[in-house]
Structures are given as structure tokens and as C-alpha cells.
Amino acid sequence: MATPTLATRMKVEAEIHESAWPAGFRFAAGHCGLKRKSPDLLLVTAPEPASCAAVFTTNRLQAPPVRLSRAHLAAAGGRMRALVVNSGNANCSTGPEGMRAALATARAAAKLAGCRPEQVLVCSTGVIGRRLPVEKILAALPQWARRDDGPAAAAQAILTTDTCAKLAAASFHDGGKTYRIAGFAKGSGMIHPNMATMLAFVFTDAPLTPAAAAKALRAAVEESFHRITVDGDTSTNDTAALFASGAGKLSAQGRQRFQAGLRQVAQALARQIVVDGEGATHFVTVKVEGARTAADADLAARTIAHSPLVKTALAGADANWGRVLAAAGRSGARFDPERAQIWFAGVPVYRRGRAIDFDEAEAKRRLELPEVEVRIHLGAGRAQAWMWTCDLTEGYIRINGSYRT
Amino acid sequence: MATPTLATRMKVEAEIHESAWPAGFRFAAGHCGLKRKSPDLLLVTAPEPASCAAVFTTNRLQAPPVRLSRAHLAAAGGRMRALVVNSGNANCSTGPEGMRAALATARAAAKLAGCRPEQVLVCSTGVIGRRLPVEKILAALPQWARRDDGPAAAAQAILTTDTCAKLAAASFHDGGKTYRIAGFAKGSGMIHPNMATMLAFVFTDAPLTPAAAAKALRAAVEESFHRITVDGDTSTNDTAALFASGAGKLSAQGRQRFQAGLRQVAQALARQIVVDGEGATHFVTVKVEGARTAADADLAARTIAHSPLVKTALAGADANWGRVLAAAGRSGARFDPERAQIWFAGVPVYRRGRAIDFDEAEAKRRLELPEVEVRIHLGAGRAQAWMWTCDLTEGYIRINGSYRT
Numbered sequence: 107m108a109t110p111t112l113a114t115r116m117k118v119e120a121e122i123h124e125s126a127w128p129a130g131f132r133f134a135a136g137h138c139g140l141k142r143k144s145p146d147l148l149l150v151t152a153p154e155p156a157s158c159a160a161v162f163t164t165n166r167l168q169a170p171p172v173r174l175s176r177a178h179l180a181a182a183g184g185r186m187r188a189l190v191v192n193s194g195n196a197n198c199s200t201g202p203e204g205m206r207a208a209l210a211t212a213r214a215a216a217k218l219a220g221c222r223p224e225q226v227l228v229c230s231t232g233v234i235g236r237r238l239p240v241e242k243i244l245a246a247l248p249q250w251a252r253r254d255d256g257p258a259a260a261a262q263a264i265l266t267t268d269t270c271a272k273l274a275a276a277s278f279h280d281g282g283k284t285y286r287i288a289g290f291a292k293g294s295g296m297i298h299p300n301m302a303t304m305l306a307f308v309f310t311d312a313p314l315t316p317a318a319a320a321k322a323l324r325a326a327v328e329e330s331f332h333r334i335t336v337d338g339d340t341s342t343n344d345t346a347a348l349f350a351s352g353a354g355k356l357s358a359q360g361r362q363r364f365q366a367g368l369r370q371v372a373q374a375l376a377r378q379i380v381v382d383g384e385g386a387t388h389f390v391t392v393k394v395e396g397a398r399t400a401a402d403a404d405l406a407a408r409t410i411a412h413s414p415l416v417k418t419a420l421a422g423a424d425a426n427w428g429r430v431l432a433a434a435g436r437s438g439a440r441f442d443p444e445r446a447q448i449w450f451a452g453v454p455v456y457r458r459g460r461a462i463d464f465d466e467a468e469a470k471r472r473l474e475l476p477e478v479e480v481r482i483h484l485g486a487g488r489a490q491a492w493m494w495t496c497d498l499t500e501g502y503i504r505i506n507g508s509y510r511t
Numbered sequence: 512m513a514t515p516t517l518a519t520r521m522k523v524e525a526e527i528h529e530s531a532w533p534a535g536f537r538f539a540a541g542h543c544g545l546k547r548k549s550p551d552l553l554l555v556t557a558p559e560p561a562s563c564a565a566v567f568t569t570n571r572l573q574a575p576p577v578r579l580s581r582a583h584l585a586a587a588g589g590r591m592r593a594l595v596v597n598s599g600n601a602n603c604s605t606g607p608e609g610m611r612a613a614l615a616t617a618r619a620a621a622k623l624a625g626c627r628p629e630q631v632l633v634c635s636t637g638v639i640g641r642r643l644p645v646e647k648i649l650a651a652l653p654q655w656a657r658r659d660d661g662p663a664a665a666a667q668a669i670l671t672t673d674t675c676a677k678l679a680a681a682s683f684h685d686g687g688k689t690y691r692i693a694g695f696a697k698g699s700g701m702i703h704p705n706m707a708t709m710l711a712f713v714f715t716d717a718p719l720t721p722a723a724a725a726k727a728l729r730a731a732v733e734e735s736f737h738r739i740t741v742d743g744d745t746s747t748n749d750t751a752a753l754f755a756s757g758a759g760k761l762s763a764q765g766r767q768r769f770q771a772g773l774r775q776v777a778q779a780l781a782r783q784i785v786v787d788g789e790g791a792t793h794f795v796t797v798k799v800e801g802a803r804t805a806a807d808a809d810l811a812a813r814t815i816a817h818s819p820l821v822k823t824a825l826a827g828a829d830a831n832w833g834r835v836l837a838a839a840g841r842s843g844a845r846f847d848p849e850r851a852q853i854w855f856a857g858v859p860v861y862r863r864g865r866a867i868d869f870d871e872a873e874a875k876r877r878l879e880l881p882e883v884e885v886r887i888h889l890g891a892g893r894a895q896a897w898m899w900t901c902d903l904t905e906g907y908i909r910i911n912g913s914y915r916t
Contacts, residue, residue: 435572
């Protein structure tokens with residue numbers, strides 16, 4: 107296709123200067139044979155145990171690496187030494203052999219890092235239902251003891267159908283020191299032939315206890331990865347993890363600055379995932395205001411952001427407020443449509459029970475920009491919520507409707 | 512497009528012999544000017560009050576005709592004399608003027624039928640947010656006092672983006688008499704420029720009290736219109752109504768036979784709506800078995816039937832069980848994926864935690880037929896549920912993504 111992708115149009119930040127990366131982590135990334143040619147294996151090691159926290163998929167179907175990583179985190183008390191990620195195969199629905207493969211991977215990485223297997227986090231992404239040829243991982247890893255490929259190569263090795271790497275960084279000061287927070291992610295676009303996964307890994311040299319890392323990560327995820335949707339389908343392997351290598355203690359203000367930096371990095375990664383959504387031509391912020399409760403606001407925002415009718419209208423740069431109002435109406439949020447108001451890209455289109463005469467040409471011009479906002483005020487209270495999503499295009503259908511080969 | 516539509520491929524029954532229609536109803540249908548040329552107005556009258564029940568949309572945004580009809584049904588104790596339906600304009604989000612337009616329509620029909628306005632049901636379908644030019648309806652109706660165009664013309668007059676009329680009939684015997692049940696419907700496909708509506712009207716000459724009609728309709732809707740989805744978006748105007756003109760009393764067995772006949776008609780209409788779904792190339796039955804509870808079965812069936820990933824896979828005739836399992840996994844239904852089984856068009860593809868080696872060519876051949884079944888056994892109990900849906904194709908996006916003109 108000659109059409110530039112949304113990622114190109116929005117100039118997604120894909121390079122982070124080396125100096126923005128926190129010390130205390132080594133990134134080895136390369137090809138082990140799960141994919142035909144592209145990088146497909148990542149090993150991250152920390153010379154000292156890093157405080158680690160992770161948030162995993164809530165899908166009832168959880169791949170063996172997710173179940174194993176959850177157990178390892180608990181067993182190691184959140185003090186981890188290594189992370190292994192393979193792309194090209196999700197190691198999901200692979201029977202008892204799948205768990206043996208994940209365990210073997212953790213053991214191989216532990217040997218290399220000189221730690222216990224439970225100090226290793228394992229993630230997989232790619233095809234589900236096909237045996238993971240773990241022997242390829244086990245053959246490659248022992249050669250990687252001294253490799254240092256850097257974070258940019260690491261960000262590449264975890265991709266599947268993503269059209270570009272996703273990286274973000276932030277820094278903050280505390281007690282005369284500069285701390286760094288940086289990470290990379292891959293998208294939740296659904297791969298050929300099966301679904302893929304959202305993976306996000308954030309590293310920092312700030313000092314955090316495992317409990318503080320868990321609390322900070324949960325808060326950041328709530329405002330980033332939990333607020334994005336491409337097609338409403340959640341994966342079996344979704345994982346977001348935070349690794350903190352620093353020693354010492356942050357001040358109260360430092361902890362706040364860290365939280366702000368972590369949110370910034372997580373939001374930047376989450377945005378990049380949506381921008382790289384399959385077939386996407388618009389990055390969309392859905393804002394719900396004036397809801398009775400936070401739960402109502404959330405319900406309405408999620409229902410609007412998932413509505414195929416809203417998403418196809420946005421693909422057509424159509425200020426179709428009827429679809430937004432109908433989606434809010436069936437969401438379960440309590441409100442009176444007669445008191446609601448709707449804006450498309452800042453243009454008021456509906457107020458208190460009826461359409462507003464608006465400049466359709468101006469609305470269309472604004473809705474043709476790569477980033478647009480749909481805002482609804484429910485007129486029922488003061489609670490708010492937002493979601494990031496993309497439009498639904500023929501490109502999405504083409505990518506996901508083709509037969510597995 | 513040269514490709515035959517799914518409706519053509521599945522030879523949807525679009526003609527019902529006149530003799531299959533119950534006595535006691537007169538159908539006047541024609542053009543009043545809401546659409547450019549096609550029929551857009553229907554008036555059904557009963558010389559004697561008919562027992563009537565209706566099920567309306569659960570969307571919080573309810574069009575004035577829905578709110579008015581609900582009030583009228585209650586006020587008339589379910590004994591109705593007329594039904595007016597206009598297509599081409601949903602009379603929704605039209606401010607206080609919208610309710611005045613619906614009321615004026617009811618009054619005009621009441622005058623013609625010689626009844627009270629509250630004995631008239633009013634339905635509208637079409638564009639939302641645009642003023643209903645009710646003067647066109649009010650100018651046409653008085654000319655229609657003696658018109659009798661028959662049910663086939665009636666079925667045509669309520670259509671919007673539907674590619675074909677939807678009709679169905681059944682009959683049963685009780686106490687030496689033959690009773691008829693017949694009806695028509697229009698689809699929930701979303702119209703240009705705004706969303707449309709599912710409308711279904713069923714008529715019978717069987718004797719029923721309003722309460723019996725309400726109970727029978729609720730049960731039939733539960734197994735028909737509540738089990739279909741095209742894109743998960745519900746409309747502001749959805750209405751299913753039953754009119755019973757008969758006098759006397761059914762036997763206990765007769766009531767059972769009526770219920771079976773009503774279900775048959777409602778299911779036939781519901782199927783036709785899905786078959787005529789926008790862009791549809793496959794009619795899909797999603798069956799969930801082995802759930803812990805009926806609610807769990809329902810959750811899983813709806814989530815699978817709404818999943819864009821499942822629906823795009825079916826468009827590509829792809830036995831993509833990973834997407835089905837992942838949709839069930841995030842549905843909230845309680846089950847262990849290690850005990851689940853999945854079939855595509857009768858071909859077993861997944862059992863107890865892993866893929867089954869299946870004949871992909873044979874599966875693809877079966878999935879290319881116009882009607883396919885996706886079945887999952889959750890292995891968690893004995894409850895079941897099903898949904899009818901269609902696949903998600905580029906055609907759907909084309910139809911719904913085009914800009915309003």
C-alpha cells in the first residue's frame with residue numbers, strides 16, 4: 107500500500123538515546139530460529155536482584171509462561187535477575203509440554219545469570235496452539251553470556267505484526283541524583299494466524315522495594331495499558347512488568363516524581379501500541395464526562411471505544427453522534443440522553459436531546475487529522491473516564507480475515 | 512458487486528402465501544415522501560381490538576415513538592386497534608417536537624380506525640437526529656381509509672438498508688380450528704447515515720388475552736431476537752410486537768402449539784435479519800455447551816459472537832479456534848481451558864488444552880458454506896446457550912464507514 111501508516115503519520119518516537127536508559131540491565135537480543143529471519147529472542151539480565159512487579163492478562167486462558175512467571179515472582183519475593191522473551195510462538199494451548207518448555211527456558215536463563223530459576227520471568231508472544239520449539243531457545247541462550255545488544259535491539263526482538271518498535275523514556279531528580287525510567291512494548295494487534303499479545307517492559311535505576319514497584323505499576327497500568335483497546339479482544343499472554351535496579355531510598359517527593367515518570371513512559375508506550383493498531387488510520391481519544399459515578403463513566407467510555415459503528419464512522423471522518431449516543435445508551439451508564447452533549451474533534455454536534463447544526467465540512471476536516479477526540483458529557487454528575495482506541499478499517503479485516511497459511 | 516449476497520445464497524423465504532395470513536388485520540402500505548421513491552409508511556388496522564404485547568429496546572436512548580407506544584400499550588390495557596410504522600426517519604433525538612410528531616401520527620391513525628389514540632402503536636426507523644417531516648404522514652394517512660395492500664407490501668414498507676423483505680408464517684390446530692401466525696421484520700443493519708432498527712411484527716388469529724400475548728412474546732423473543740447480533744450495537748427504536756385478533760379460548764395443548772408456532776415465526780424472522788446483515792457472507796451459529804450455569808453459557812456465547820477476531824476469521828473460512836477460546840476466556844464464564852473442546856463446522860480442532868491435528872482443507876471447505884457452526888464445550892457443567900451472528904467483512908466497513916451525504 108502506498109498510503110502511509112498511522113504510525114508514520116504520527117511520527118511515533120522510536121529511538122531513545124542510550125543515555126536515557128537506566129544502568130543495571132544488560133540486553134541480549136537476536137535470532138534463535140522461531141521466526142524465519144527477524145530477531146525472536148530477548149534476554150535481559152541484572153547483575154544484582156532487581157525489584158520486580160508484573161501485571162498479567164485477566165483472560166481465563168493463560169499461557170504457561172504467564173502462569174510460570176506469576177509463580178516465580180511470588181517465589182522470589184519480587185527480587186528478579188532475568189527476563190526471557192521469545193516472539194514467534196505464544197507457547198499457549200500446548201499441553202503439559204508447554205509448561206515444561208517455559209521451565210526449561212527459565213532454567214537456561216538462570217544458569218547464564220547465575221541465579222535461581224524462580225528469579226527468571228518468562229514471556230512468549232506469537233502463534234498459539236503450536237508447539238514451542240524450545241530446543242532452539244535452549245541452543246541459543248548459552249552462547250549469549252557476554253552479548254550486549256542494547257535496548258533498541260531488545261525492543262525489536264519482541265515484535266510480531268508490529269510495524270515499528272515502541273520505546274519511551276523519562277527521568278527525574280531526587281536527592282541530587284538523576285534517575286531514569288525507560289521501556290519498550292509490543293502491540294496487541296492480532297497476528298497471522300492467531301492472536302498476539304500486549305507486552306510492556308519498563309526498567310528504572312530508581313530504588314524501589316518489590317511492594318512499591320507493584321503499587322506503582324498497578325497505578326500506571328490503570329492509566330495506560332488498561333485504557334487502550336484495538337478490538338476488545340484480550341490476549342492469553344498479556345504482560346506488563348517493571349524492573350527497578352537502584353539501591354537506597356527515594357524521598358516522598360521522589361516517589362511522586364517516579365510515579366509521574368512511570369505514567370509518562372507507560373502512556374507513551376500505550377499510545378504507540380494503539381497508533382500501530384492493525385489497519386488503524388486514526389488515533390482516537392474517547393472522553394466521557396458528567397457521569398454519575400466513575401464506574402458509569404468507565405462503562406460508557408469502554409462501550410463507545412469498542413463500538414464497531416463508532417469506529418467505522420471515525421474511519422470515514424464522520425461526526426456520527428447518533429452512534430456515540432446509542433453506544434452510551436446501551437452501556438449501562440445511567441444518564442438522560444436529553445441532558446447529554448457530544449463533541450467531535452471539539453465541534454459541538456448534539457446538545458440536550460437534539461442535533462446541533464454544525465459546519466460539516468469543518469468537522470470532516472478536523473476528523474481527517476490523524477488524532478481525533480470524541481467527547482460526551484452525560485449530564486448526570488461529575489465523574490470522568492477516557493479510553494484510547496483506533497478506528498476500524500477495511501485494513502483490519504484484510505489482516506485478520508486472511509486464512510492461516 | 513457481482514458476488515451474490517448471503518441472502519441470495521441462502522434462498523431466504525421472502526414470499527408467504529396470502530392464505531397463510533391470519534384474518535382480522537388490514538394492511539395499507541405506500542409512499543408518503545419520507546424516502547425518495549420507495550414505500551415508507553405502513554398502517555395496520557384491526558376492526559376489533561386485538562390483544563397486543565411488545566418488547567422494546569433496552570437502550571437508554573429511546574426514540575419518542577418507543578416511549579409513546581409503551582405508554583399507549585399500558586393505557587389501552589394491551590387492546591390495540593392500529594399500528595403505524597414509518598421508515599426513512601427514526602424520529603429520535605429530535606427534541607420535544609419528536610414526541611409531538613409521534614402523538615400526531617397516533618391521532619391521525621386513531622381517527623381513521625375509529626379508536627382512541629392510545630389504541631395505536633407507533634414505530635419509526637431510519638435516520639436519527641433529523642426532524643421527522645410528520646406533515647407528510649398526516650397528509651397521506653387520511654387518504655388510506657379503504658386501502659388494502661396486503662402483508663407483502665407491508666413487509667416492504669418498513670425496510671431501510673435491508674436488501675430483501677423478511678416474512679415468515681406458521682399454523683396450528685386446536686379444537687378443530689386452524690390458527691395462523693405470520694409476521695414480517697426488518698434488519699438491524701446500520702443505515703446511512705445513522706443507525707437503524709430491528710422491527711418485527713407478528714399477527715395471529717389465535718385467541719389470547721393481552722397478558723398471555725405478553726408472556727408468549729417474551730418467551731419467543733428470548734429464543735429469537737435476543738439471540739441475534741450483527742455488530743453488538745443496539746438501536747434506539749428496536750421493537751417486536753404481537754397482535755392477536757381471535758376470540759374464544761385455546762386449550763392447554765393449543766397454547767403450547769401456539770407458543771411453538773410463534774417461536775418458529777420469530778426464529779425465521781431473526782435468521783433472515785442476520786442473513787441480511789450488512790456485508791455478511793456467513794450465517795453463524797455459536798453454540799456453548801458444558802457451562803457451569805446458564806448465565807455463564809450466555810456470557811461465553813455472546814462474547815464469542817461479538818468478537819471481531821472470531822468474526823473476521825469466519826469471513827476468511829479460517830478454523831481459528833485460538834480466537835474462540837480467547838473470547839470465551841475473557842467472557843467471564845468460569846471454566847478451565849484445559850478441559851474445553853472446540854469444533855468448527857463439526858470438525859474437532861481443540862481438545863483439553865491443545866490443538867488437534869485436523870484436515871485443514873476439509874475444514875476450510877465446510878467453512879466456505881454459507882451456514883456454519885462454531886461449537887465450544889467448556890467442560891465445566893451442563894448449561895448451554897447459543898447465538899446467531901454473521902461474519903465481519905470489508906463490506907460491513909464499506910457500508911458503515913462511508914461519510915454521510
